[in-house]
Amino acid sequence: MVYGLRPIMEALEAGRELERIILREGLTPSDELSTLHRIARQRGIPVQYVPPMWFGRLGSRNHQGMVAYLSPIEYQDLAEIIISTFERGEVPLLVVADGITDVHNIGAIARTAECVGAHALIVPSRGSAQLGADALKTSAGALSHIAVCRVGSIAQTVQQLQANGVRVLAASEKGATVHTRMDLTGPLALVLGDEYEGVSTEVLRAADGTLKVPIHGSVGSLNVSVAAGIILYEAERQRNQKA
Incomplete structure (x- = not known):
């Protein structure tokens, strides 16, 4: 798993395959968040919003309300x-x-x-x-x-x-x-x-x-x-x- 906006963006920019991206409901809109949505849409990566309580399972990790699951599959065109x-x-x-x-x-x-x-x-x-x-x-x-x-x-x-x-x-x-x-x-x-x-x-x-x-x-x-x-x-x- 990848935690936080910057690490997720770096994974996307590096071409890493992501299975899905989980975002906390109520996140403050930003240019980086818009870019994340755009790249995910272009690459067909599902983006899901969940209630804040979902992130409680992650403990003290600095996730910033954002988590991405790395995919074991390398998708092809x-x-x-x-x-x-x-x-x-x-x-x-x-x-x-x-x-x-x-x-x-x-x-x-x-x-x-x-x-x-x-x-x-x-x-x-x-x-x-x-x-x-x-x-x-x-x-x-x-x-x-x-x-x-x-x-x-x-x-x-x-x-x-x-x-x-x-x-x-x-x-x-x-x-x-x-x-x-x-x-x-x-x-x-x-x-x-x-x-x-x-x-x-x-x-x-x-x-x-x-x-x-x-x-x-x-x-x-x-x-x-x-x-x-x-x-x-x-x-x-x-x-x-x-x-």
């Missing part, structure tokens, strides 16, 4: 990932986590994505599980090997992917096509949503299509990380068969 993948003559396979808040699920998805050879995991800067030490552990270290891209808006990212020739398919229990009947061999971004809410309506509308894993039992849905594994390995099977 999505556009560069797409370009470099095409330049290597590879077919992009990307995994998009839309509002998945359970750290164990995001870790398990990252692990499967890395094992199947996906080129990147895309996560939103807000409304998602924090990719800290717990996620890294749950992923069995996969988050240290797969490229992770943090974006401000999943819906806008869908448009960016489509503009770069990547087909976007959203997984949903109400999907239009069973995953084994969908062509998964081309440039692909698979969107996975929270287990309770699913993929957001905005993203579903923007996607090029929807797919589902068939359910024959009494339980209406699969764990999202299990569904991710089933679909990703079907994509891998189809690609190997085509090669």
Whole structure:
């Protein structure tokens, strides 16, 4: 953790990866505080205001009402990932986590994505599980090997992917096509949503299509990380068969 305005600013200016910044409610506005907000916004770092009592847990540290969590993940630029993948003559396979808040699920998805050879995991800067030490552990270290891209808006990212020739398919229990009947061999971004809410309506509308894993039992849905594994390995099977 980094405590205080000046150390946090130095970390930002040095290009350190920060998972999030916590600020005390009622801080006096200043030019430096405005600069902190601007840099955090540009880099997609979540900034959260909390009541003064939250800082009581920090004891006597000189935090000035400001704390930043260092990230164990080195985030990468999505556009560069797409370009470099095409330049290597590879077919992009990307995994998009839309509002998945359970750290164990995001870790398990990252692990499967890395094992199947996906080129990147895309996560939103807000409304998602924090990719800290717990996620890294749950992923069995996969988050240290797969490229992770943090974006401000999943819906806008869908448009960016489509503009770069990547087909976007959203997984949903109400999907239009069973995953084994969908062509998964081309440039692909698979969107996975929270287990309770699913993929957001905005993203579903923007996607090029929807797919589902068939359910024959009494339980209406699969764990999202299990569904991710089933679909990703079907994509891998189809690609190997085509090669």
